[in-house]
Amino acid sequence: MSIRVFTVVLVASLLAALAPASAEILPTPPGWQIERAILVNRHGVRSPTEPNEQLDRYSATPWPTWPVEPGFLSPRGEELLRLMGTYYRVLYGGRGLVQADDCPTVGTVAAWTDLSQRTRTSGAALLAGMYPRCANLPLRNQANFTVPDPLFNPQPTASCPMDLAANRAAVLSRLGGSFASIGRDYAASISMMQSVLCPAAATKGAGGGSCGEAGMPTSIVSGTEDGVRLRGPIGYASTAAENFLMQSADGMPKDQVAWGRLAHDATLRELLTLHQLDQDLTQKTKPIAQQRGSNLLSLIGSILVNGHNFPGHAATGQPVRLGFLVGHESNIHNVAALLDLTWQIPGFLPGEASPGGALAFEQFREVRSEKRYVRIAYYTQTLDEMRRRAPLNYRDPPGMVQVALPACSADLVNNACPLESFLKIVKAAVDPGCVTATAGNY
Known part of the structure; x- marks a missing residue:
């Protein structure tokens, strides 16, 4: 050698x-x-x-301001x-x-x-x-x-059309044809996220929307950079969980991460399962x-x-x-x-x-x-x-x-x-x- x-x-x-x-x-x-x-x-x-x-429309409390765009x-x-x-x-x-x-x-x-x-x-x-x-x-x-x-x-492109209808069908086929199974399998995480976004059973967001996008159907729509995306409660929960992770990683005090409503890191990980679900469906199908x-x-x-x-x-x-x-x-x-x-x-x-x-x-x-x-x-x-x-x-x-x-x-x-x-x-x-x-x- x-x-x-x-x-x-x-x-x-x-x-x-x-x-x-x-x-x-x-x-x-x-x-x-x-x-x-x-x-x-x-x-x-x-x-x-x-x-x-945009974020404030669906959360009971306004989101914190970051020092960058x-x-x-x-x-x-x-x-x-x-x-x-x-x-x-x-x-x-x-x-x-x-x-x-x-x-x-x-x-x-x-x-x-x-x-x-x-x-x-x-x-x-x-x-x-x-x-x-x-x-x-x-x-x-x-x-x-x-x-x-x-x-x-x-x-x-002509050889890679990225057809929205076909991609929507591919995602739904993994779920048995609808998002009903998601509501059952992720009920605890969805409920936890709703309590963070909408404490005291708030129904209106600070910006006037439905808090947590509750009551809206989860749907698959065309994205901008990411091809397809989820819209509705799962989509907003995914965005919120990722934002909470960024707040924590940026060193925000614990009483400011998710407005101080996360008991510990395990709670954050539980909420992030909704973001992982979103990524799995929209990026890994x-x-x-x-x-x-x-x-x-x-x-x-x-x-x-x-x-x-x-x-x-x-x-x-x-x-x-x-x-x-x-x-x-x-x-x-x-x-x-x-x-x-x-x-x-x-x-x-x-x-x-x-x-x-x-x-x-x-x-x-x-x-x-x-x-x-x-x-x-x-x-x-x-x-x-x-x-x-x-x-x-x-x-x-x-x-x-x-x-x-x-x-x-x-x-x-x-x-x-x-x-x-x-x-x-x-x-x-x-x-x-x-x-x-x-x-x-x-």
């Missing part, structure tokens, strides 16, 4: 030993080197995406992502993927973000946290702001996941094969070794659905795409055989780490867990999927008619 390989293995072993008991990330196997890591990153903590005037990354959210960037330098520098003690070689570390303020600022914060004294790290996004980025917000996630998953496979295929990257010079694709919660859920992935970080629900969290695709090379393998992981700060703005290092890492790839279970080597097998799984998972953003034309 070469000195470089031995050093990387040793450092990775120390990382694993110092990780919390909940962490399941394996050290780099002996004789292996990490060659590339592509992280599908959710933006960090943000303000509510809807203005208070609706849907913008908060100052705390930016700070938290800088902390995560610092840790990625520790993690991937220790594994020998990128420079740990100097600025990275030009082109080897990059980020491509969606067009919104929260994603662009999140990408900048990650890079600034990794290399605060290094200028001109490539943070890029689509130059045309007048049309959505097809990687994060694909639009209908198979045809929707294929429409929304085929571009992203196909490109991930392409980048793992050739780092020059990273969006905005030059075909000459060094290939990308560590690349961030900074988008939204929905993007992570789309990819997770296509590959049947799930994970759980302590304090979060199973499969929750937490603020600032990342689904990482890490490629390794076995030095002796030259064979390549892909391992998947999920990284995020815990909610407690977010609230405390906790520094992250070897001894105090963020939440992290290895993510199983069920379709590759028969081919695993050291809990990693052979690259050839991974690429076949990707090809089988996507809808080729919905792949419009490839390495050759993106």
Whole structure:
């Protein structure tokens, strides 16, 4: 074994030993080197995406004011992502993927973000946290702001029509044809949310609407960025629960999170089951996941094969070794659905795409055989780490867990999927008619 390989293995072993008991990330196997890591990153903590005037219509108490515009990354959210960037330098520098003690070689570390303020600022914060004294790290996004980025917000095409009626039918087929089962299965969570939004059995929202949208039927309607969305009590409950999570992660005092009506974090998690339900139906229903996630998953496979295929990257010079694709919660859920992935970080629900969290695709090379393998992981700060703005290092890492790839279970080597097998799984998972953003034309 070469000195470089031995050093990387040793450092990775120390990382694993110092990780919390909940962490399941394996050290780099002996004789292996990490060659590339592509992280599908959710933006960090943000303000509510809807203005208070809209939110107040359906809550008995007006929503608090944030210091930024609706849907913008908060100052705390930016700070938290800088902390995560610092840790990625520790993690991937220790594994020998990128420079740990100097600025990275030009082109080897990059980020491509969606067009919104929260994603662009999140990408900048990650890079600034990794290399605060290094200028001109490539943070890029689509130059045309007048049309959505097809990687994060694909639009209908002739080969991928994204038909609302067909998608509505696909969602309802999972529910037995109606939302009646939801009312039964989630009755306790819905009742709990109603008591938070509408204490003392209030019926009117502060803005004049029906409190909690009670009495309105839950329906599936066309969304803006996210394809389809739920409207009605479940839709508003989903939005409210996510806003409560953002309030808590932003460090608001407990007596201000959800107007002080949450007894403890377990109550927040119970309410977040309604948001997870919403995401499961609108982002993980198979045809929707294929429409929304085929571009992203196909490109991930392409980048793992050739780092020059990273969006905005030059075909000459060094290939990308560590690349961030900074988008939204929905993007992570789309990819997770296509590959049947799930994970759980302590304090979060199973499969929750937490603020600032990342689904990482890490490629390794076995030095002796030259064979390549892909391992998947999920990284995020815990909610407690977010609230405390906790520094992250070897001894105090963020939440992290290895993510199983069920379709590759028969081919695993050291809990990693052979690259050839991974690429076949990707090809089988996507809808080729919905792949419009490839390495050759993106």
